[in-house]
Amino acid sequence: GIQVEQSPPDLILQEGANSTLRCNFSDSVNNLQWFHQNPWGQLINLFYIPSGTKQNGRLSATTVATERYSLLYISSSQTTDSGVYFCAVYNNQGGKLIFGQGTELSVKP
């Protein structure tokens, strides 16, 4: 099956710094989502992005499907950005999401 790898596994930032999180996937996919899991455990949708670039405030994402990777950019990080960021892909056999292991981000004041 499809493998999804995220890097780095952990990241510590000072407030105000920028960061890039990476998601590699091993096969062609129909689509891709980025989530933020908050400290209470809820998965918050960030981007639904099959290809190209999308922006939402301080966050943006780029997916290059032909090269099987996606990037999540966080600019001017805030302490509320802390949590785990997941990348998940849809395989070509239907709507099943396959999750990466996540990047745990900690933003220090």
Add this chain to the structure above:
Amino acid sequence: DVKVTQSSRYLVKRTGEKVFLECVQDMDHENMFWYRQDPGLGLRLIYFSYDVKMKEKGDIPEGYSVSREKKERFSLILESASTNQTSMYLCASSKWGEQYFGPGTRLTVT
């Protein structure tokens, strides 16, 4: 906005009890999913449903069953709870692709 709700945020049950976890979505989505999340193992799909009264096994269905009698509601049933089912349970729904998650239920089986 899509809203997915789950019946409990925290639940404590005893070994052998029958446990029901309820999930409701208000966006008329056809597809609904149940996942569990465990440290070191990530999110794993238990069951999903593409329509009322329809169910499909996910990656780890053993020890679970599901029910979908109405489009908006998808229930996860632990027939006889065991300690290895202590976990975070997440429900999701989707129409064409993008999945939306509920707040999760932290279940502890003692």
